[in-house]
Ligand SMILES: CC(=O)SCCNC(=O)CCNC(=O)[C@H](O)C(C)(C)COP(=O)(O)OP(=O)(O)OC[C@H]1O[C@@H](n2cnc3c(N)ncnc32)[C@H](O)[C@@H]1OP(=O)(O)O
């Protein structure tokens with residue numbers, strides 16, 4: 412069947428407008444790497460920089476122009492002859508080069524930025540676009556602040572630009588002020604009213620000051636635009652530009668209402684996002700659409716259950732379509748049994764129903780206390796659960812007073828053979844106090860050979876895993892305890908070691924109860 416979709420040209424300005432956001436300056440090598448990826452990904456036009464801005468920008472545009480195999484390479488220029496000459500020089504060696512020249516058109520810009528009359532600006536447009544056209548075939552003209560420009564004057568400017576040879580007309584929402592309805596209507600009006608409008612491709616260029624950049628860009632398409640200017644991760648001046656990945660995936664995912672095609676290989680979007688984030692030193696927010704770390708992650712039990720039954724219950728795109736290996740079901744306090752079971756299966760752990768119920772309850776307790784529950788946390792929970800299932804001595808509660816003033820004091824309750832015992836003990840440090848409390852309740856004759864703490868995962872709320880080795884006579888046992896509280900982990904490890912000794916019949920002298 413013939414493709415009836417209109418082709419939308421993707422013009423990426425990550426290396427120009429994207430680089431204009433504070434702190435995003437990229438080195439030549441970084442720019443070359445980004446340009447190569449954009450070219451491979453199917454971007455139609457790469458705006459590589461603003462050649463008059465600096466020698467570095469000139470060099471970057473020239474080098475990208477030389478190396479780029481497929482995409483058109485554009486250089487930006489003000490409506491000033493020297494800018495246009497420099498941009499022409501920079502794209503001279505491109506297989507396909509474009510000069511992108513712009514001038515303000517709104518009353519506020521004319522009065523305060525340009526300090527020119529409307530007629531003077533029309534003259535400037537005619538001259539500078541013609542100059543650019545003498546240098547290259549492909550000339551884009553932009554009306555800076557188009558969305559705050561009087562529509563009659565905007566039409567006069569566009570007509571002048573097309574008459575002078577512009578092949579693409581860009582009507583930017585420079586300050587991110589437009590609403591989608593207004594933006595679409597502006598394109599319809601200009602295209603209807605300018606006599607030779609059909610000789611040029613119309614382009615959208617939207618900023619995100621009101622969070623409308625992508626919506627406005629798509630509205631521009633409805634108004635007849637067929638080029639979209641955007642940046643990877645939406646980086647750009649102030650609140651940024653329309654995000655390339657969001658536009659491309661919106662068009663692809665909602666093909667039912669937007670019958671357009673882009674030439675983008677969407678499976679490269681995640682790589683592009685990572686590369687640009689790294690090169691521009693600009694982190695991607697976690698909940699960013701398409702490429703944020705949570706874009707394909709589910710934590711809540713109901714969603715996880717739905718995802719396990721059928722991924723389309725809660726995902727409108729597949730992770731593979733944007734180059735992500737898989738959806739992640741994040742384990743946390745909102746997770747349910749279905750996801751927990753699936754996680755255990757993924758970790759190769761099989762438990763009886765009773766064990767599963769027990770571990771699940773402990774997991775929920777842990778998740779209440781800890782921001783991220785990692786696979787290692789779950790493994791530690793299961794290990795602990797299995798290791799302590801038949802223990803004679805169990806920790807019921809522990810509180811410790813620690814700090815600079817001393818003495819450090821532990822108050823501990825344990826359960827032993829069905830009875831509970833409580834003890835309070837001081838120590839030379841909180842761990843010593845904990846172990847003294849245990850000793851008082853379960854007198855025993857052992858030597859502590861090893862006490863070691865390490866974090867199961869990262870972060871200050873990570874579970875501590877404590878290892879304890881006790882020697883009783885000729886026999887040594889090592890045991891572990893895990894908990895976000897290092898002292899609780901220490902108590903668990905010590906009690907676990909005593910349980911192991913008890914299980915191999917080493918004599919423990921119970922103070923309060925007959926344990927032997
Ligand atoms: C909406 C946008 O994103 S526009 C692009 C913005 N990007 C940048 O500005 C990044 C690169 N810029 C630069 O390196 C510098 O600003 C340069 C090299 C372009 C100019 O530097 P300077 O000559 O020192 O000028 P400065 O930046 O102080 O002021 C800008 C001048 O350009 C003029 N100007 C601004 N836009 C245009 C335009 N489209 N056409 C003609 N002149 C313009 C301003 O009126 C001002 O002129 P004035 O000095 O006569 O008042």
Ligand SMILES: CC(C)C(=O)C(=O)O
Nearest residue numbers: 513553555556583585
């Ligand atoms: C230079 C132009 C196209 C621009 O970036 C804007 O108007 O936002």
Ligand SMILES: [Mg+2]
Nearest residue numbers: 428585616648
């Ligand atoms: Mg811009």
